[in-house]
Amino acid sequence: MTRSSRSVLVVDDDQAMRDMVVALLEDAGHVAQSVDSADRAVEFLGERDFDAVISDIRMPGRSGIEMLGELREIRIDTPIILMTAFGTIDSAVEAMQAGAFDYVTKPFKRDALLVSLERAFERRALEQENRRLRRAVDRTSSFGEIIGTSAAMHDIFALIRKVADNRSSVLITGESGTGKELVARTLHFSGARAERPFVPINCTALPEGLMESELFGHVRGAFTGATNSKRGLFEEASGGTLFLDEIGDMSMGLQSKLLRVLQDHEIRPVGGNQSRHVDVRVITATNKDLRSEIETGRFRRDLYYRLNVIPIEIPPLRERKEDIPLLAEAFVRKHGDDRPRSIRPEAVEKLCRFRWEGNARELENMIERALALEDADELGPDSFPIFEEAGQQAPQGGPGNLLEEALVSDMTLSELEERYTAEVLAKTDGNKARAARILGINRRTLYRRGFSNRGDEIQPETESGTA
Numbered sequence: 001m002t003r004s005s006r007s008v009l010v011v012d013d014d015q016a017m018r019d020m021v022v023a024l025l026e027d028a029g030h031v032a033q034s035v036d037s038a039d040r041a042v043e044f045l046g047e048r049d050f051d052a053v054i055s056d057i058r059m060p061g062r063s064g065i066e067m068l069g070e071l072r073e074i075r076i077d078t079p080i081i082l083m084t085a086f087g088t089i090d091s092a093v094e095a096m097q098a099g100a101f102d103y104v105t106k107p108f109k110r111d112a113l114l115v116s117l118e119r120a121f122e123r124r125a126l127e128q129e130n131r132r133l134r135r136a137v138d139r140t141s142s143f144g145e146i147i148g149t150s151a152a153m154h155d156i157f158a159l160i161r162k163v164a165d166n167r168s169s170v171l172i173t174g175e176s177g178t179g180k181e182l183v184a185r186t187l188h189f190s191g192a193r194a195e196r197p198f199v200p201i202n203c204t205a206l207p208e209g210l211m212e213s214e215l216f217g218h219v220r221g222a223f224t225g226a227t228n229s230k231r232g233l234f235e236e237a238s239g240g241t242l243f244l245d246e247i248g249d250m251s252m253g254l255q256s257k258l259l260r261v262l263q264d265h266e267i268r269p270v271g272g273n274q275s276r277h278v279d280v281r282v283i284t285a286t287n288k289d290l291r292s293e294i295e296t297g298r299f300r301r302d303l304y305y306r307l308n309v310i311p312i313e314i315p316p317l318r319e320r321k322e323d324i325p326l327l328a329e330a331f332v333r334k335h336g337d338d339r340p341r342s343i344r345p346e347a348v349e350k351l352c353r354f355r356w357e358g359n360a361r362e363l364e365n366m367i368e369r370a371l372a373l374e375d376a377d378e379l380g381p382d383s384f385p386i387f388e389e390a391g392q393q394a395p396q397g398g399p400g401n402l403l404e405e406a407l408v409s410d411m412t413l414s415e416l417e418e419r420y421t422a423e424v425l426a427k428t429d430g431n432k433a434r435a436a437r438i439l440g441i442n443r444r445t446l447y448r449r450g451f452s453n454r455g456d457e458i459q460p461e462t463e464s465g466t467a
């Protein structure tokens with residue numbers, strides 16, 4: 001019943017019991033060793049790795065539960081199954097509370113112990129896999145919380161490292177959900193300003209008047225309702241970073257005021273007549289194309305240059321699909337917090353074929369949903385049924401997307417052929433002769449494939465057709 005042999009340490013002061021359990025384990029194909037006390041067990045486990053421990057609770061010297069506590073303290077997390085005497089439900093509860101993986105009640109059935117062991121091995125394997133992934137991620141494929149192995153993301157990591165410590169303005173661009181805010185935070189918290197505040201504000205959140213006093217503060221009586229003076233976010237962020245999200249939506253009036261602050265490093269509260277010096281790094285982000293906003297007169301060119309001293313452009317996820325597997329694993333870890341969860345390679349493969357119009361955020365949401373809906377510990381391809389609705393995902397009609405759609409929905413060759421034929425017929429306005437020529441097949445073959453029953457006239461092969 002076991003796939004491969006595992007090593008198990010048996011702890012019991014009763015020799016007959018020890019021998020019986022060891023024999024049972026060996027019979028099931030495992031490698032078993034036994035010791036007669038908790039102290040010996042701790043010693044053994046400090047020296048070598050076991051896949052699981054089966055231990056009696058009541059023993060002379062330290063009990064199995066005390067042993068558990070000590071092992072956890074020295075960070076040995078081998079799963080431990082405790083054997084409790086029949087009817088001592090209190091120690092069973094105590095065992096679980098102390099962090100035992102499971103318990104079996106003596107006298108136990110062979111299968112009860114082996115089933116529990118199998119589960120322990122699975123858990124162990126998962127944890128080791130997670131640890132391995134986490135280490136791999138830490139080493140090469142992340143910067144702070146930003147994950148990515150693509151060349152584009154590595155360039156971004158290098159850029160963050162280079163500019164985190166200085167005060168130059170940074171403009172982060174990228175589609176929605178690409179991680180702009182994450183990059184902004186990472187810039188702040190990995191740099192010299194990390195101990196000072198990071199203050200984010202969304203430029204679409206407030207109407208212009210309120211936004212101005214929010215950013216620059218106001219003096220008492222500046223406007224109706226201003227019963228007290230108030231510090232603005234620029235001052236709140238003093239020594240730190242102000243993150244202006246969706247800068248493309250800032251009104252022209254405010255843009256001029258922001259420009260002045262960036263030039264003079266001074267702010268003037270609303271209603272006040274004195275300027276105050278501020279030392280703030282400004283990071284902005286937008287998913288708009290600011291250059292075209294400039295062309296259409298909605299964004300100030302001079303402000304753009306001030307903000308765009310260091311541009312960071314995050315490409316959409318579909319242009320760096322190699323980041324998807326690590327992101328998927330990371331999101332499974334992030335949202336599968338109640339117990340160890342994992343994702344099967346086939347599922348990751350499926351995710352890699354998706355278009356991810358909503359980028360990392362969409363991936364994150366989809367994984368969070370799958371974890372919530374899937375009962376099993378592992379996410380498989382079926383945990384992501386949305387792909388079966390591929391028609392809605394892959395934009396219809398656009399011939400450029402046909403191949404992608406085919407890949408997303410696992411189209412068969414003949415389905416693809418049918419779709420392509422239909423596209424070509426649409427392109428030729430139903431002229432089958434031309435369509436057949438484009439397809440490189442003979443007109444009769446086209447009819448045979450079921451495209452003859454649309455009521456069109458049969459057109460002579462020589463006709464060039466109407467455009």
Ligand SMILES: Nc1ncnc2c1ncn2[C@@H]1O[C@H](COP(=O)(O)OP(=O)(O)OP(=O)(O)O)[C@@H](O)[C@H]1O
Nearest residue numbers: 145146147175176177178179180181182287360361
């Ligand atoms: N490279 C990445 N590594 C890890 N998590 C990421 C990455 N990119 C995005 N995320 C996660 O995806 C989610 C969306 O990211 P974020 O809010 O930074 O995107 P955004 O570009 O600011 O989106 P929007 O334009 O909609 O405001 C967050 O939970 C973020 O942590």
Ligand SMILES: [Mg+2]
Nearest residue numbers: 180181245285
């Ligand atoms: Mg954002």
